[in-house]
């Protein structure tokens with residue numbers, strides 16, 4: 001199998017490079033910066049990409065790759081810090097602290113380059129660097145520069161070693177994928193005959209080897225990530241996997257049943273724990289959003305733990321962590337995205353379990369694609385993200401069964417109308433929020449004094465930022481009419497037209 005090795009020097013974009021390589025149907029292995037030459041050679045790569053990183057090559061103790069990497073005889077592409085490392089090892093100079101550039105910057109090409117073949121002379125690229133190459137190593141030439149004379153690209157005379165000061169892997173770089181494609185296909189000679197199906201085979205083999213005859217427990221939330229992770233592990237180890245679905249009574253209309261049906265269809269062994277009485281009991285009278293979240297998080301762990309204890313011997317906890325979560329957990333405290341599997345946070349230590357996270361290198365859309373390939377039903381694969389605390393954070397004020405039922409009924413209508421308009425699956429998240437505010441209305445000949453419902457629909461790439469969706473007025477119109485007519489307890493519908501920031505996606 002053709003292989004590309006990606007050396008990770010600590011950049012947040014390393015997995016994005018891996019993703020781009022996967023998109024071009026080429027297998028890659030990400031190795032840490034300290035991987036010895038022998039480990040890299042063992043993989044017989046057709047090429048090596050050295051990622052960016054936060055260090056400065058001129059600082060003592062900065063990350064340094066095995067210099068032997070540069071004698072492997074395979075093409076090498078150094079990106080940002082990778083380019084600076086290449087410069088230093090090959091005898092060029094790197095300047096620190098002068099002319100840093102962050103953001104989209106125009107560059108101009110100089111001379112011919114296999115990487116830029118058939119591309120325009122001027123490109124906009126994403127720069128994010130403090131250091132820069134001041135003098136290219138002997139035998140190298142500059143192939144692109146910024147308006148300020150910063151060397152944006154270089155390569156050696158043999159056309160085997162390339163350095164890019166910018167990030168071809170991010171969408172903000174014009175023709176970035178094309179540049180990577182040129183390196184991988186034209187320079188390294190890849191054919192591109194790998195696909196996600198091969199990824200599945202590798203993952204299954206890896207899970208089998210790691211888990212051996214161990215037993216795995218998994219908390220299912222009905223969401224895409226945990227479901228696909230479970231389906232994948234089930235494919236690898238079948239009955240050694242035991243799943244637990246804690247039903248907190250805060251799901252959308254009929255969702256708990258649908259989710260269980262899907263799991264049964266997949267052949268998963270799932271313990272459905274109906275803990276709704278417990279959750280709703282503890283939430284009675286609670287209106288503070290943080291208190292609601294704390295109660296739900298705490299109870300979830302308690303219930304999951306108690307159920308897992310019934311499974312018998314367990315060695316591993318399976319989690320549907322995906323790459324954006326990995327980036328997030330490294331990010332500062334206070335980050336807003338808390339995925340459902342984080343609801344079992346603290347469990348691995350408490351239960352002395354090892355963590356199995358087979359999806360941790362993948363992005364959401366890849367997880368969806370993988371799910372489809374392994375037969376996870378569309379109802380789950382296409383499911384919108386749903387917060388761990390469920391409708392509790394969409395039922396503002398006190399959470400009671402009647403208010404939850406009202407919210408569920410309205411939410412089902414909103415979803416139905418979006419589906420009818422062919423919009424539901426194009427939207428990142430759409431839902432209703434029940435407000436603890438009463439307003440006066442008139443229905444028939446009578447005065448009403450009922451609660452207000454807000455419609456919320458947002459589009460997003462990663463939930464870190466989001467834009468409100470411009471739903472056509474006729475769809476909003478029919479939704480609002482139907483909700484007021486069909487759902488008891490609501491006489492006014494409003495639309496949330498705030499993006500994130502300044503608002504968050506959920507209201508609590």
Ligand code: XMP
Nearest residue numbers: 336337338339340385387388463504505506
């Ligand atoms: P916010 O409201 O912070 O939400 O903009 C960002 C994304 O995270 C989801 N969310 C959660 N998911 N547990 C989760 O599993 C939670 O406690 C939680 N809170 C918010 C939210 O639906 C959106 O996709």
